Structures are given as C-alpha cells and as structure tokens.
C-alpha cells in the first residue's frame with residue numbers, strides 16, 4: 001500500500017471490513033433493523049453491553065505504512081546474533097522457494113484444517129510427506145501431523161505411555177539430560193494429573209527401585225548437554241517391566257545416528273524446527289510424535305491417512321478422528337485441536353527439497369564443524385566434557401565461562417552459560433568456517449585463520465559413537481528425490497496449492513473458526529530477520545523490541561477483555577484453556593481447597609473444554625442446555641449445589657457455541673461464584689463481542705482468546721495458533737511462567753510486583769518457549785494498530801450483521817436453530833438440515849459437498865449439533881460474496897426440492913454425487929438424470945472462477961479400517 005493509495009481517505013478498517021455503508025444498509029433492511037447500533041443493542045443483552053471506552057490503551061488507528069514503520073522501529077530494537085545456544089532451537093536456512101511459495105503464500109497460509117478432504121488434497125499430501133519424513137527418520141511405524149512444540153510433545157508422549165502401558169503405577173522416569181524447558185513442562189503437567197517424575201542419570205540408567213511401578217521413560221537423544229548415550233539398555237529394562245519408552249530425538253541427528261525405532265523405542269517425539277523453520281524467538285514450529293506399530297490408535301492430535309473416492313481413486317483424509325476431543329470429549333487422547341500445519345508443511349518441503357542425501361550432507365557438515373570447534377576449544381585450554389557429540393559441545397574451564405560468553409556476544413555469537421565453569425554451544429547448518437575462526441578468537445586461540453578453520457572442518461571426523469551409527473535407510477519414497485531443482489520444487493508447491501480451497505479463492509464460512517482476512521501488511525513482518533532469527537533464550541538486551549510488542553499486546557488484550565493480565569505463552573486455544581484451568585487449580589490449592597476439582601461444562605461446549613479439564617486434573621460434570629440452547633439455569637443450580645464443596649470451575653463459551661448471546665450469563669457466573677467456583681469464559685467467539693462487552697465485566701475470572709480467529713493470524717491449514725490466557729489479578733500468580741523468560745516477572749516464583757508494574761506470572765509453563773509463538777505476534781499487533789478500538793468495534797458490528805443477514809435470507813429454506821431473545825443471532829448461525837433429511841433424504845454431508853461444486857468451502861458440519869451447518873461469514877466478506885453464498889444455498893435447497901418431488905431419485909441426483917470432478921463430468925456415457933452442466937456449472941457465471949475439486953467424495957470409513965499414514969507408492973495413484 002503506497003501513501004498515495006492510503007490518501008484515498010479510507011482507513012485500513014474500510015479495507016478489512018468487506019461491506020460498505022451502502023451494503024450494510026441493504027443488509028440492515030433485510031434483517032429489519034434501522035441501524036448497526038440498533039442491531040447490536042437488540043442482539044447483545046443490555047445487562048452486559050458496555051458503552052464505548054472513553055480512554056483506551058489502544059492508540060488511534062494508523063494506515064498500513066505507518067503501522068509497518070512503527071513495527072520497524074520495534075524490530076530495530078532486537079539484536080540478531082548467531083544463536084548457538086541450542087537446547088532444541090537451531091539456526092536454519094529456509095530455502096527461499098519454500099519461504100516464498102509456502103510461508104508467504106496465502107494459498108497455503110489461509111487454508112483451514114483439512115476436515116473437508118475433497119478440497120484439501122494438497123495440504124493433506126504435504127502432511128503425509130511430513131508423517132513419512134518423521135516416521136522414516138525416527139524409525140517408527142506411524143507419525144501424526146504435528147504437535148505444538150517439543151516440550152508439549154514429550155508431555156503427550158508421557159500421557160500416551162500411561163494410556164498404553166501395562167504397568168498400573170503412576171511413576172514416569174525422566175532422563176536428567178532432558179531439555180530444561182521440557183523438564184519444566186513435564187513437572188507442571190505431571191503434577192496436575194497425578195504422575196510422579198523420577199529423574200535418573202542416563203549413563204547409570206534408572207535404579208531397580210526407580211523402575212518399580214514406572215509406566216514409562218523418556219530419554220533425550222542426543223542429550224541436552226550434547227552427550228550421546230545409547231538408550232537401548234534403559235529401553236530394554238523399562239520394557240522388561242511392561243513400561244513404554246519415549247525417546248525425544250533430534251531429526252537432523254537421526255540422518256546419521258541409529259533411530260529410536262532401531263533402538264527399540266515405542267514412541268519418538270521432538271521438533272522439526274531446524275528443517276527450515278525460522279527460530280522466531282521460540283515459535284511457531286511443528287513438534288512431532290511417532291509410534292511403533294500397535295500404538296497408532298493412541299496417537300494424540302491429527303493423523304493423515306489414505307482412502308478412496310467415489311470413483312475408486314486414491315485420496316487423502318484425516319484418519320481416526322473418533323479419537324479426537326470433538327467426539328470423545330473428556331475421553332479424547334489429547335486436547336490438541338489447532339496444531340502446526342503450516343510449519344509441518346515447511347519442514348516436510350525442506351526434506352522434499354534436500355532429499356536424503358541433502359539432509360545427510362547437512363548433518364555431516366554440522367557434525368564435522370562441531371568436531372572442528374572441539375579441537376579449537378581443546379587448543380584454548382577447555383575440557384571437552386563428553387566423549388561423543390553430534391552438534392553440541394559442553395566445554396569446561398575453571399571460572400572462564402562468563403567471560404567467554406561475554407566475549408562471544410561481543411563477537412556476535414550467543415552461547416549457553418551452564419555454570420561459572422561451563423559453556424555449551426551448538427552448531428547448525430548456518431555455521432561456517434568463518435564462525436569457527438571467529439569463535440577460536442573468542443576462546444583465545446591466536447592463529448585461527450579462516451583457511452585453517454576450513455581445513456579443520458574438512459578434515460575433521462564426526463564425534464558420533466561408532467556403535468550408534470545409522471544403517472537403516474530413510475526418505476526412499478520418490479517424492480523425496482523428485483523435486484531437486486527449484487523449478488520442480490516451485491511447480492510441486494503450486495500443483496499442491498492448486499488442489500486446495502483457501503481464503504484466496506472465496507469465503508470459508510466456518511462457524512466457530514472466524515476465517516477472516518489475514519491482511520498482507522499484517523503478514524509482512526513475520527519474515528523480517530529481526531523477528532525470524534531470534535533464539536527463545538537470547539538475553540533480554542537482544543529482544544527489547546519483541547518485549548515491547550509483547551507488552552503492547554498484553555495491555556491491549558487485557559483492556560478489550562476486561563481482565564488484569566495476559567499471558568501470550570499458550571500455542572493454541574486448547575493450551576490457553578489448559579493454562580487457565582491450571583491457574584484455577586493453583587488458586588484453589590493455594591487457599592487449601594484441595595478438593596475443588598469439579599469442572600462444570602455445558603453440553604454444547606467445544607470438545608477441547610472437556611479434554612483440557614481432564615488434563616488440568618479436573619473431573620467433568622456436564623450441565624444441560626435448555627430447548628433454546630442456553631445453559632439450563634435450574635440444572636446449573638442443581639449441579640453447583642450437588643458439588644458445593646468440590647466445585648472448581650464452570651467453563652462457558654460466550655457468545656455460546658450455538659451462536660447466541662445468552663441472556664442470563666451474569667446469573668450463570670454469579671451462581672458459580674456463590675458456590676465457590678471460578679468462571680472460565682471460552683473466548684473463541686470474541687469476534688462477536690470485541691468493543692461491545694467484556695468477559696471480565698460480566699463475571700469471567702479467566703479466558704483464552706484465539707489470535708488465529710479474532711485477531712487475524714491465518715489458520716495455516718490447521719495451525720499455527722496463539723491462545724493467550726487473560727485473567728483477573730487473583731489468578732495472575734498462577735498463570736504460566738517460564739524459567740528462561742527474559743522478563744523477570746514472567747518467571748516461576750517471581751514476586752507479585754513485577755518490573756514495568758505488571759502482574760507477575762509465577763506458575764509452571766504450558767509451552768516450551770517463554771512467549772509461545774512470538775514470530776506471528778506482529779500479525780495481531782499490526783491488526784490492532786491499524787484498526788484501533790473503533791475499527792475493532794466496527795468489525796464486530798459488521799460480523800454480527802453478516803451472520804444475521806445470512807440467517808434472515810436463509811431462514812425460510814433452512815430453519816435457524818437458535819436465536820437470542822430478540823430473534824437475532826450473534827456472529828454465526830446454525831442452519832438446521834435435519835428437517836430436509838426427513839423430507840428428501842439429503843444429508844448435511846450432501847449439502848456440504850455440493851457447495852464445493854458451487855465454489856464454496858462448506859460451513860462447520862454437525863458442530864455443536866449433529867445434522868446442522870454452522871455459518872460464520874465474518875466481517876471481511878463483502879455483500880456480493882455473502883449473496884453468492886446465500887444464492888448457492890437456495891439453489892441447493894431447490895435441488896433438494898426436486899428430490900423431494902421425486903424428479904430425481906434419492907440415490908441419483910447432483911447432491912448425493914457431489915462433489916463432481918472434471919473427469920467425472922466429461923467421462924464417457926452420462927447416465928445421470930441431471931445434466932453435465934448441472935453437475936459442474938450449477939449457477940450462471942461460475943465458469944469464470946470455477947474451482948475444480950481434484951477428487952470425488954471420499955470414503956471415510958474405509959480409511960479408518962485400513963490405516964495407511966505414510967506416502968503410498970506411486971503405483972497406487974494409477
């Protein structure tokens with residue numbers, strides 16, 4: 001956006017909000033409301049509606065140019081040095097072809113989670129490449145499609161071990177050389193669910209006493225200190241007792257070292273960050289989790305598998321979804337919903353581009369560079385502590401550690417200070433002979449020239465133990481060798497993206513997901529080096545710009561939600577829920593209320609709520625909804641009375657997952673407080689409230705927000721996300737802290753009056769990195785900066801108007817299931833398709849798939865009510881697109897009417913056969929009672945922008961019965 005264009009007298013808000021004032025008038029007429037103000041006052045209960053704030057911490061909106069200039073100033077306050085701190089985070093070279101065509105390409109980053117597989121074949125293929133890459137490198141049978149980070153992946157591994165283990169005990173064995181942030185996460189998470197951790201020295205192995213009653217073990221491979229210990233002896237001993245062995249493995253090291261699978265592990269976990277995903281001050285990156293054969297049904301999170309479409313063509317889909325929390329709720333294998341798809345896609349493409357030889361070459365160079373540095377360090381009088389290494393050295397010299405760290409920093413390098421005598425450093429693919437030479441000078445070697453360093457790297461042997469070298473093959477599938485030239489790679493990425501439907505094609509009206517514009521200006525800063533190339537444990541003086549931006553966001557988000565403090569650490573909404581519930585747990589326990597463990601959850605709640613409650617050590621009690629879809633106050637009062645002594649919390653979503661502003665939310669909150677419980681307000685639907693009401697004002701004690709819904713972080717095809725947790729002051733001490741946080745008041749145990757006058761967060765961590773996924777926070781910062789409070793408030797109004805417009809135009813064709821007292825909905829509406837099924841046999845699936853033929857992504861299917869579609873247009877769609885959607889739905893209703901009238905047989909009509917591929921439309925003889933044109937060009941004008949699905953309807957059941965979760969052989973596509 002140039003300054004000249006901005007001078008058109010419009011604001012960014014006018015470009016973010018799709019409907020013009022004139023459009024809005026047309027829509028208001030359809031809804032029967034005189035003005036936007038009248039609409040929101042009629043929809044939002046007066047008891048919670050707040051007058052616009054007179055003074056705001058959010059500055060008045062600026063345009064794109066100014067916002068980026070301000071962000072540039074903040075970026076300039078970060079100092080980018082060569083980060084050799086390691087500890088699970090490594091410098092990496094993102095291939096430009098991947099940065100431009102994936103990370104910076106809306107076809108990839110604006111896509112939704114691939115629940116509609118027919119329009120998601122591209123990202124599903126990329127994810128199955130990721131799964132294949134992980135399972136090959138780790139030697140495991142099956143890998144899932146991404147965890148949130150390494151630390152939480154280890155937690156998931158521990159929980160999986162408990163589910164799958166034959167041992168009924170509650171002890172879990174933990175390698176003393178585990179990454180420190182992983183250990184901190186394990187401590188916090190294990191405590192909540194009654195698991196006792198037993199630390200042991202990896203060389204000695206656990207004692208017999210420790211093995212007693214242990215359901216599993218986790219080993220770091222190579223260790224956090226760089227030491228490499230053969231894990232197989234400990235694995236055998238744990239297996240002998242019936243336990244499960246989890247190995248946290250470095251994927252790059254696995255190209256050279258025997259894999260966890262080779263060594264007998266049951267589960268492998270870790271991160272794929274160093275496969276081309278920038279450090280980003282800690283995230284987002286894709287964690288991974290893989291299992292041996294027999295454990296695949298225990299996997300947490302999403303899993304891509306293979307099935308067939310209606311024409312018998314092979315196709316990808318998400319497998320075994322019945323394990324997930326939206327079906328199994330408190331019995332789900334995990335609470336993870338939004339994961340790290342975009343980053344998993346990047347990591348998989350890094351492997352596709354480099355191939356097995358390329359990865360081995362990179363790993364080998366890293367290992368030899370490390371050995372060269374070991375030689376330099378010895379020359380300089382350091383003891384190299386461990387006998388073997390891959391990329392990390394622990395160096396000891398009495399009393400010299402701090403001065404070396406300081407000298408390194410002055411020379412532009414960040415090393416890790418272990419103690420006064422010990423320094424640790426990690427080499428990565430960005431480390432050059434120049435760096436070796438510079439570090440030699442830092443260590444005090446005088447004659448360290450670059451040519452000498454080059455020779456040392458060339459001539460060095462790796463420090464790997466000879467008895468642990470890898471002999472098994474990996475990445476043998478042709479996809480990992482077919483795209484080696486940049487031209488091929490670019491075309492492969494384009495070929496996959498073209499199969500998918502993302503926001504760059506049209507509206508994605510997914511209720512509960514808020515698929516709004518992710519503006520290009522908002523995305524711009526993500527790849528700036530000052531944000532992208534910062535290590536999460538860099539010293540505070542290097543990250544002032546980041547902390548400044550984080551401080552702005554904490555302040556702004558606290559204000560708009562009516563809370564006192566915000567933590568940006570959780571990596572998704574589900575993790576925000578967990579953090580909030582753990583804070584409630586900590587609060588009750590601090591007051592001696594050890595028995596307050598009951599969590600009330602309305603039957604309409606999102607599945608993550610129940611799954612998170614279990615992980616916070618709570619017991620779920622379901623509260624009924626009344627016939628209007630609201631929380632049944634009588635049932636709530638009965639439940640609070642029945643659990644008066646044990647009530648911990650109520651989780652309530654506002655506005656509700658039924659898309660309405662519940663009238664009695666204050667009464668609901670009061671009833672819980674009267675019974676001694678805390679109120680958790682799930683803030684995923686904040687897009688219906690922002691600027692008009694605040695959770696903290698009507699009774700919430702704590703909430704999570706979804707920055708990847710309300711605040712413009714793109715959905716990435718299923719992640720990344722950020723799920724900040726916002727709370728009242730009394731819960732602040734229990735919000736997630738982090739031992740390595742740069743801000744003192746964000747460390748566990750910090751005092752209540754932190755620096756900068758902020759409330760301290762002293763609880764255990766919920767993410768591996770102190771600030772979760774900071775590199776995508778510029779997106780939200782820029783959005784708020786360019787909207788201002790006024791723009792955000794207008795966006796809410798436009799979103800609510802859009803939903804009500806759709807509801808009123810479609811009401812006669814499809815009943816709107818729930819409305820508020822005024823007959824209005826909030827920012828989304830549930831269309832009831834069950835009556836249609838009665839009269840025509842047409843199902844919600846048929847309608848969803850037929851929408852693909854009309855050029856749409858289906859709305860949310862069967863959540864929160866089976867047999868319904870939930871539509872959320874968001875404020876970003878314009879009236880023409882809303883009308884195109886309404887017209888498509890009405891046309892589909894007319895097609896169903898033809899089935900009702902018997903003009904088309906129930907089993908042969910364009911709905912049950914949807915979606916139609918190009919191949920199916922031109923194929924030989926056409927035997928259907930509808931025409932080829934009706935099949936693929938159902939409305940006039942569609943041909944110019946036709947989206948062609950690459951496959952027909954996919955058989956879901958087949959894929960679950962016949963589980964294949966790695967790249968199928970090429971012949972399978974024939």
Ligand SMILES: *Cc1c(COP(=O)(O)O)cnc(C)c1O
Pocket residue numbers: 336337338512513572573574575606608609653657682684685706721723
């Ligand atoms: C999206 C959503 C969540 C979960 O958020 P994730 O970021 O996917 O983990 C929780 N509750 C509600 C109501 C949601 O819509």
